[in-house]
Structure formats: C-alpha cells, structure tokens
Amino acid sequence: MATFISVQLKKTSEVDLAKPLVKFIQQTYPSGGEEQAQYCRAAEELNKLRRAALGRPLDKHEGALETLLRYYDQICSIEPKFPFSENQICLTFTWKDAFDKGSLFGGSVKLALASLGYEKSCVLFNCAALASQIAAEQNLDNDEGLKITAKHYQFASGAFLHIKETVLSALNREPTVDISPDTVGTLSLIMLAQAQEVFFLKATRDKMKDAIIAKLANQAADYFGDAFKQCQYKDTLPKEVFPVLAAKHCIMQANAEYHQSILAKQQKKFGEEIARLQHAAELIKTVASRYDEYVNVKDFSDKISRALTAAKKDNDFIYHDRVPDLKDLDPIGKATLVKSTPVSVPISQKFTDLFENMVPVSVQQSLAAYNQRKADLVNRSIAQMREATTLANGVLASLNLPAAIEDISGDTVPQSILTKSTSVIEQGGIQTVDQLIKELPELLQRNREILDESLRLLDEEEATDNDLRAKFKERWQRTPSNELYKPLRAGKNVYKCWTPNWLSHPGAPKILKNSLKKKK
Structure with a gap:
C-alpha cells in the first residue's frame, strides 16, 4: 500500500x-x-x-x-x-530532461x-x-x-x-x-x-x-x-x-x-x-x-x-x-482534504536576500528618467527667469529706474549722484566734456576722410581682382572681392548714412552745448 x-x-x-x-x-x-x-x-x-x-x-x-x-x-x-x-x-x-535516459550513441535530451x-x-x-x-x-x-x-x-x-x-x-x-x-x-x-x-x-x-x-x-x-x-x-x-x-x-x-x-x-x-x-x-x-x-x-x-x-x-x-x-447501489461520497500549495516567493522561511539593498533595474531607470526630467525642468525655469530678469532690467533702465525713484526729500545728495559725480571728476570734469564737443566737427571730418579712403581702396582692389579673374579665368581661384569684403561694404552704408547728416547740420554742436548747459 x-x-x-x-x-x-x-x-x-x-x-x-x-x-x-x-x-x-x-x-x-x-x-x-x-x-x-x-x-x-x-x-x-x-x-x-x-x-x-x-x-x-x-x-x-x-x-x-x-x-x-x-x-x-x-x-x-x-x-x-x-x-x-x-x-x-x-x-x-543548460538542463537535461529528467525522464530521458538517453541512448547508446545519442545521449540524453538537453536544452540550453x-x-x-x-x-x-x-x-x-x-x-x-x-x-x-x-x-x-x-x-x-x-x-x-x-x-x-x-x-x-x-x-x-x-x-x-x-x-x-x-x-x-x-x-x-x-x-x-x-x-x-x-x-x-x-x-x-x-x-x-x-x-x-x-x-x-x-x-x-x-x-x-x-x-x-x-x-x-x-x-x-x-x-x-x-x-x-x-x-x-x-x-x-x-x-x-x-x-x-x-x-x-x-x-x-x-x-x-x-x-x-x-x-x-x-x-x-x-x-x-x-x-x-x-x-x-x-x-x-x-x-x-x-x-x-x-x-x-x-x-x-x-x-x-x-x-x-x-x-x-x-x-x-x-x-x-x-x-x-x-x-x-448509491454512489459513495467524496471528501477532499488536500490542495496544491501555491508557490509564493520566498518559499524558504530562512531566506535572506543577498541583494536586499539593490534597487531593481526598472526603479533605477525610472529614477534616471526622473532626474533627467527634473534637470530639464529646472534648466528651462532658470532660462525663463534669466530672460525675464534681462527684460525687466531693460525696462527699468529705459525708465531710469531705480535712480528715478531715489529719495530726494532729505537734505543730502543721493549716493548714486555722488558716485556719478566722482566718476566725471576723475575723467577731467566739465572741461573735458567742453573740449570733446569743440573737437567733434573736426573728428567727424577726419572719420569721413578715412571712410572715403577705405572705400577707394576697396574699389581699387575689386577692380584689380576683376581684371585678373578675366585674364586667368578658371585658374584664378581666390574668393571674389565683392563676397570677401561684403561685411565691410555693409558697414559703409551705416557710416555714410549718418556722417553726412551730422556734418550738414549747422546747429549740431550748438545743440550739444545747450544740452550740456542745462545739465550744469
């Protein structure tokens, strides 16, 4: 039995x-x-x-x-x-089949x-x-x-x-x-x-x-x-x-x-x-x-x-x-006293996880993704904050703030004015400003002469480049002058735009002098 x-x-x-x-x-x-x-x-x-x-x-x-x-x-x-x-x-x-005894030549069945x-x-x-x-x-x-x-x-x-x-x-x-x-x-x-x-x-x-x-x-x-x-x-x-x-x-x-x-x-x-x-x-x-x-x-x-x-x-x-x-005959009844024991890990009552403190890979990946998203969010927020700060500073500067709201109700001169006054005095004071205004027309004229001479040299160089290109054709491999000096010629238009206007204005120095006189 x-x-x-x-x-x-x-x-x-x-x-x-x-x-x-x-x-x-x-x-x-x-x-x-x-x-x-x-x-x-x-x-x-x-x-x-x-x-x-x-x-x-x-x-x-x-x-x-x-x-x-x-x-x-x-x-x-x-x-x-x-x-x-x-x-x-x-x-x-690699495991062998538990019930396969193998053959004389083939061996037992196994799977890897x-x-x-x-x-x-x-x-x-x-x-x-x-x-x-x-x-x-x-x-x-x-x-x-x-x-x-x-x-x-x-x-x-x-x-x-x-x-x-x-x-x-x-x-x-x-x-x-x-x-x-x-x-x-x-x-x-x-x-x-x-x-x-x-x-x-x-x-x-x-x-x-x-x-x-x-x-x-x-x-x-x-x-x-x-x-x-x-x-x-x-x-x-x-x-x-x-x-x-x-x-x-x-x-x-x-x-x-x-x-x-x-x-x-x-x-x-x-x-x-x-x-x-x-x-x-x-x-x-x-x-x-x-x-x-x-x-x-x-x-x-x-x-x-x-x-x-x-x-x-x-x-x-x-x-x-x-x-x-x-x-x-009546069928005999049945009584079940057994059931399959479910497998629930850990099965062993003495089990101690050797890697108990190790975080699962899925958690590691989730944590890395979280840290990356957190860093991206913080960086975006910082960039937005800096952009807003720059914009605010620009607006304040255009409104002469916070200098415009300094406390002038007292008997003392505001510290910002004292600081600016000291800076002007260290650079020569009002005499230096007067001298710069007097020299301004002459300096403008000199700048125009330099600009004209520079443009003449550029035109001359471009003409020479065109002649050589026509002469040597495909053997002349250097970059054309009109492309090479394009940034310089673009700057020419800016300077020629305002220099003649300033020089042609008869009251330009006088305007500066009157403005300075009001500030004294």
Whole structure:
C-alpha cells in the first residue's frame, strides 16, 4: 500500500554567475564604493549557492531541500534587479530532461537557453522532485511522518502546477518534455493523489468513522484515475508510473467499497455489504493479477476475503437479504482534504536576500528618467527667469529706474549722484566734456576722410581682382572681392548714412552745448 511515486531530479551544467554579474555591478555602481564591494561579494555568494544546490547529488532530507529553495528564492529576487537578456547580462543555462535516459550513441535530451525564467522553472522542478523523494522516505507509522509526507506532496503538487502555468511564457519556446505543461500537470495531480492517500492512511490509523474513510479513499481513487487517464496515451513519464497509478486507482476504490460495506452492515443492509465486498474483491484481484510486480495487496486481499466469507455465511443462514447489482447501489461520497500549495516567493522561511539593498533595474531607470526630467525642468525655469530678469532690467533702465525713484526729500545728495559725480571728476570734469564737443566737427571730418579712403581702396582692389579673374579665368581661384569684403561694404552704408547728416547740420554742436548747459 505504501508504494509512492517519486520524481527524478533534473541535471544541469555548471554556470559562472559571478563574472557577468560583477561586470554589470562594476559598470553600474561607483568604483571603490561600499555598494559595489557589497554587491560583488553577493554575486560570489550566489555562485556558491548554485553550486551547492545544483552542482552535486542531493541527499533526501530537509537541509538539501532548504538549499534548493533558497537558490530558487534568490534567483526570483534578482530577476528584477539585473537586466538578464542576450544584449546585456547573457547567461546560458543548460538542463537535461529528467525522464530521458538517453541512448547508446545519442545521449540524453538537453536544452540550453539564455533565460533566467528557464532556470527558475527547472530549479522549481527539482524542488518539487526532491520534496516527492523526501515524502516517500518518511515513516508512515507515526503522525509526524504522515504530516511531513502530506505537506511535501502538496508542496510538490503546487510547484508542478506553477510550472505548468508559467513555463511557456518564461521560455517563449517549446520546453523539454519533462517540464512541458502536460507532463507537469500530470505530476501535480499524482502528487495531490498521494497526499490524499496519506490522509486516508491517517484516518485509517486513527480508526475514524468508516463513512469518512470511504469518502477519503473514493476521492483518492478519482485523483489516481484522472492522473492515469492524462498520461495513458502520452509516453512522457517513466513506464513504471502507469501500472502504479492503475493499481492505486483500483486499491483506493476497493478501500472505499470495503469501508462502505462496513457502514452498510452497521445499517443492517447486508445485501449491500456483500455487493460492495464482492466489488472490492474483484478490484483487488485485478491488481494482484496485473500489477503485483509494483504493489503488494496480499494482506488487504485476505482481509476482504475473510469479510466477504463471513458476510455471505451470515446472510445465507440468518438474514437472507437480496444482494443488489452494483449499478443499483448509491454512489459513495467524496471528501477532499488536500490542495496544491501555491508557490509564493520566498518559499524558504530562512531566506535572506543577498541583494536586499539593490534597487531593481526598472526603479533605477525610472529614477534616471526622473532626474533627467527634473534637470530639464529646472534648466528651462532658470532660462525663463534669466530672460525675464534681462527684460525687466531693460525696462527699468529705459525708465531710469531705480535712480528715478531715489529719495530726494532729505537734505543730502543721493549716493548714486555722488558716485556719478566722482566718476566725471576723475575723467577731467566739465572741461573735458567742453573740449570733446569743440573737437567733434573736426573728428567727424577726419572719420569721413578715412571712410572715403577705405572705400577707394576697396574699389581699387575689386577692380584689380576683376581684371585678373578675366585674364586667368578658371585658374584664378581666390574668393571674389565683392563676397570677401561684403561685411565691410555693409558697414559703409551705416557710416555714410549718418556722417553726412551730422556734418550738414549747422546747429549740431550748438545743440550739444545747450544740452550740456542745462545739465550744469
């Protein structure tokens, strides 16, 4: 009865996690900083953790499972903190199919992918497989062993179910057969069936009511039957799994009928008792004839035979109750006490994140984008402020502000006037201004002569350039004078515009003198 199905662990090739992670850390965090040193040490620890979890055969005990769970929790934790992709941190993980024993020449099937999601799925598969092996090793003669077994089978069922729901999106391609949705879905159901069987064994050991035991057994039979149907036409699991599932389905049905027959006897339904015992005997006979290589049902078969013989004898001599057909019997109820344990990271209760203080990549990118937008906004605001300040200063200057609103109500001369007066005195005072006004006409005339001479030289140079260009044609490669001195000729127009007007105005010096006289 205590024959349980265990799952083989997947095997993997060694991968150096530290080197690419350290390289990324050194490129991302300041050199010589405490953060960089801390994260580099964490990367080395992660590499050691993978070797401990996957680089050697694991014993079937809780410590080995704890190591696997810690590694799974850790790779789940670092996934959002490092940019794992073929273009950035490229890590290729190679795993072999757990159920493929290979051939003499071809070797076993394996798949290599640069995907952390692939690594997560395979590691979780090993967590579930090791949990199933630990459960199968427990002593079922005590409550503690039954409790541990049921817990591990429910965890394994939940882990396989999680892989079924996530593996295709994690890989973006067809996985190996052992982690395909169909296979892990079947494994999840097998683990759940075995957990239900453990509760049946617990109820039997505690001598609970036969009605309850019958319902527990009937539900376990359903689970085993569904699992057998799922893998019956698919060559994905080891061959020895199929007969065990078929045998367990029949055995659980036989147990349900046996305990329901006891309930029928208690209710004085002696014909029903015999019908159910006969059905149980037929089921066990099928198991003994077809699957005796995998399960031993001799004791249970003898138990049913004795009960059936006694029931028939009592009915023949005392009760004479009609034995109904099996199809006329009421169906046995079902009671489910198990469920797949959901995978919720962290799974390990002792997990400590090696990169606990590291900010996820998405947060780093968001922070960088925020800082860039903040800098752009501040720079735009500063530029607008400076532009407004310049405009305000220009307007104030045109209105002679703030000088125009200086306090002149007192007896003292305003400081701004004193400052300007001192500046004028230092440069020669009013005498210098008078002298400049007297010299102005002469200076203007001299400037005009210089301008005319400059224009004459430009015209002369342009004429010479044109003559040489006409003479040498394409051999004369220098820039034409009219283009070369275009800025100078543009300035000529400005000076010629106002110089004649000033000189032709007879009262120009007089205007300046009168203005100066008013200011004195």
